[in-house]
Amino acid sequence: MNFTYFLIILVKLLELKNIKRREFLSNVCPTVAFAIAGISIIEACSKDENVDVSEQIQGGFTVEGNIVRIDLEDSSFSLLSSQGWMNFTSQQILLLKLGPNSYRAFTNECPHRGNRNSWTYNSAESKFTCSSHNNSYPSDCLSDGTAGGVLKCYSTTLEGNILTVTKS
Incomplete structure (x- = not known):
């Protein structure tokens, strides 16, 4: 009616x-x-349940505790080469390619409201933006974003084609 x-x-x-x-x-x-x-x-201000509707990555990585090892040659991670970043939702990590042998990893939890699956990356400004509320966060691991603080960084190491991310 x-x-x-x-x-x-x-x-x-x-x-x-x-x-x-x-x-x-x-x-x-x-x-x-x-x-x-x-x-x-009221609904616009509510916290998102973060239901991940994106395709889950099935292979190309292993997890041992808080350590995630990623095979960068696996087709599941081709977005890192083509667009320079990706939201690895199943492991709750944002991955950023800085150069041929340099990567950064971040939590994919927005510091503002905790959303995990609404990210974009602006390479000209070196910032991730959470499109849930349009807050942006520098990818330098130091500077505060527009709301909620710094986007938490994880340590990374690269050996051959294996990127190791240590979540802490």
């Missing part, structure tokens, strides 16, 4: 009870307006 039909039914019911239109509008309209706008506003 759409909103117009709802109002028509309410008006008909109120006519049966002999309530004047002005009285009806002054009593009902604020409630209806809040119901329509208020829920949207």
Whole structure:
């Protein structure tokens, strides 16, 4: 049932009870307006459940405790070569290629609200942006972002084609 039909039914019911239109509008309209706008506003500020709808990477890495070893030659990690970064959602890591033999890794948890799957990277500004609230975070591991602080960095080492990320 759409909103117009709802109002028509309410008006008909109120006519049966002999309530004047002005009285009806002054009593009902604020409630209806809040119901329509208020829920949207409250929902917009709620914390995302971070349901990962992206394809999970099945191979090309191993995990031992807090250490993740990534085979950079595996096709699952081709985004690192083509776009220079990727959100490795199953391990909750953002990976960034700085150069031919240099990588950085970060938590993919936004410092502002904890979202994990809404990231983009701006290479011109060297910043990750969480599109949930458009907050950006420098990739230098030192500078505060626009909200919530610094994007947490993890240590990385590269041996051959194996990138090791130590989450701490």
